Amino acid sequence: MKTEWLRNTIKDFEPYFVAPIAEKHVINANENYFNVLSIPAVKQELIKALDTFKPQIYPKPMADGLRETLADYIGARPENIICGNGGDEMISYLLGTFMNPGDTLLVHSPTFDMYELGAETLGASTIKVRDLAGYRRDKEGLLDAVKKYQPKMTVICNPNNPTGDLLPASFIEEVLKAADNLVFVDEAYMEFAQKESVVSLITKYPNLVVLRTLSKAFGLAGMRCGYLVADEEIINAIGKIKAPYNLNSFTQLFAPIVLKHRDEILKVRDDIVKERNRLFDELVKIPGLTVYPSCTNFLLVQVENKHEEIFKALKAKDILVKIYRNSAELPEAYRISVTTKDVDDTLLEVFRKELS
Numbered sequence: 040m041k042t043e044w045l046r047n048t049i050k051d052f053e054p055y056f057v058a059p060i061a062e063k064h065v066i067n068a069n070e071n072y073f074n075v076l077s078i079p080a081v082k083q084e085l086i087k088a089l090d091t092f093k094p095q096i097y098p099k100p101m102a103d104g105l106r107e108t109l110a111d112y113i114g115a116r117p118e119n120i121i122c123g124n125g126g127d128e129m130i131s132y133l134l135g136t137f138m139n140p141g142d143t144l145l146v147h148s149p150t151f152d153m154y155e156l157g158a159e160t161l162g163a164s165t166i167k168v169r170d171l172a173g174y175r176r177d178k179e180g181l182l183d184a185v186k187k188y189q190p191k192m193t194v195i196c197n198p199n200n201p202t203g204d205l206l207p208a209s210f211i212e213e214v215l216k217a218a219d220n221l222v223f224v225d226e227a228y229m230e231f232a233q234k235e236s237v238v239s240l241i242t243k244y245p246n247l248v249v250l251r252t253l254s255k256a257f258g259l260a261g262m263r264c265g266y267l268v269a270d271e272e273i274i275n276a277i278g279k280i281k282a283p284y285n286l287n288s289f290t291q292l293f294a295p296i297v298l299k300h301r302d303e304i305l306k307v308r309d310d311i312v313k314e315r316n317r318l319f320d321e322l323v324k325i326p327g328l329t330v331y332p333s334c335t336n337f338l339l340v341q342v343e344n345k346h347e348e349i350f351k352a353l354k355a356k357d358i359l360v361k362i363y364r365n366s367a368e369l370p371e372a373y374r375i376s377v378t379t380k381d382v383d384d385t386l387l388e389v390f391r392k393e394l395s
């Protein structure tokens with residue numbers, strides 16, 4: 040391959056690295072430990088539905104049945120929803136629909152990488168507003184930047200990955216009022232916060248786009264299903280670039296079954312939230328360690344020293360966390376997905392021993 044074949048904007052990118060996994064307890068990607076197929080009714084309904092499943096036929100382009108179920112779940116109209124192969128695909132579609140080369144994307148920082156990567160791929164540039172101390176968002180700084188730059192798109196990840204910080208819906212409404220252009224709110228973890236969703240604001244603000252996913256609270260990361268909620272004109276505009284059959288038939292069959300049993304699945308979410316609070320309370324007590332309050336299913340933790348040693352000691356106990364290496368914004372940090380008490384007890388034991 041000739042290097043000059045590469046699109047100019049991605050020449051310096053590294054392929055997205057996913058660490059090879061040998062550990063038993065993988066808590067580096069905010070996956071849910073719960074398998075929805077362990078609910079007997081979910082499994083039975085899926086098996087029954089497979090009787091009429093036709094893999095030889097193309098899927099419904101707009102996932103009609105699924106978007107009706109999702110509309111019922113979030114309290115929107117099906118016309119305000121577009122589904123795809125995970126939230127990541129929906130981020131690409133959104134940026135691809137609206138970002139020109141030379142446009143600007145405004146983000147708070149640190150946050151999820153995909154916004155910046157996607158924007159830069161398209162030749163757009165990113166303006167970042169650094170968090171305040173303690174990784175809480177700089178609200179005033181964000182509002183000032185919106186007014187000063189009027190970026191094509193302002194991105195707010197709420198609650199934020201990897202810091203866990205939750206902004207009130209009232210602040211997002213201030214951003215919506217200040218912005219002449221699009222405001223994209225990524226609510227991948229909103230089920231864990233259980234408040235401050237701005238989905239209901241789409242009828243009031245035609246510049247608002249909200250992302251949700253079934254990968255986190257619903258435990259369907261491997262199935263791939265994400266969706267955008269916005270004014271119908273934005274949904275239709277995304278149709279300009281969406282691949283016609285982007286969401287496979289199996290996901291369209293299975294996701295509505297899972298959503299039907301959401302009460303049971305969201306009880307697991309409640310357990311994770313309780314366990315997160317317990318883990319937080321225990322981590323806070325460990326000297327030499329800083330943990331940040333989180334409204335998600337993960338905790339951001341920093342240590343004063345032994346960063347690499349603790350990562351290795353956790354691996355020796357079969358636990359894989361997300362480690363941030365050589366990160367100016369997240370020095371000596373890990374992101375820990377919350378699963379079950381036994382895993383967290385082992386994790387706590389390692390931290391206590393290494394930092395004592």
Ligand SMILES: *Cc1c(COP(=O)(O)O)cnc(C)c1O
Pocket residue numbers: 069124125126127128151196200225227252253254255260263264265
């Ligand atoms: C996990 C995640 C997503 C989407 O994940 P998918 O599995 O692609 O649906 C989007 N935004 C953030 C911040 C995430 O952490």
